[in-house]
Amino acid sequence: MAIVFALYGATLPAAAQGTSTGATGLPVPRFVSLKSDRVNVRLGPSREHGVAWTFVQSGLPVEIVQEFENWRRIRDWEGKQGWVFHSLLSGRRTALVTPWEKSDRTPLRARSRSDADIVAELEPFVLTSVAECAGGWCRVNGTNYDGWLDQTRLFGVYPDELIED
Secondary structure (H helix, E strand, O other): OHHHHHHHHHHHHHHHHHOOEOOOOOEOOEEEEEOOOOEEEEOOOOOOOOEEEEEOOOOOEEEEEEEEOOEEEEEOOOOOEEEEEHHHEEOOOEEEEOOOOOOOOEEEEOOOOOOOOEEEEEOOOOEEEEEEEEOOEEEEEEOOEEEEEEHHHEEOOOOOOOEOO
16 A cells, blocks of 8 residues: 555656646746755655755756655756755756767857857866857856857757846
């Protein structure tokens, strides 16, 4: 009986998954970032559920794919999903540069054009702040760099998403 209840309880919040607006009134899905250096990702939306894994770096981008009360089901760049308490997430926009690639560098441009001067080349997995996105380009910055990246080279923003400065 406990197994049946556990399975039923695990699927209960899934009813909201197809909606475009979550319980907070914000869009689902949407990207956010981790607020803390230590964030436990749980198997279900409560502290009674076990910890599936723990993030150990603040600022990482994750996608909220579902909301249930004060819990957010998130997806990371690898596609892994789990539940995080809402206060551990921030609306600050960040992105990972090409985490799906092993070695290709991504050119950081002076302007939002493919023929603009290259001001730096960013390695895969560089965590960057997203200042704005428009026209398929995002202005990103971090320690010692500021420029424009092709939006398709980032995990943390949607293709053609508009983010205003």
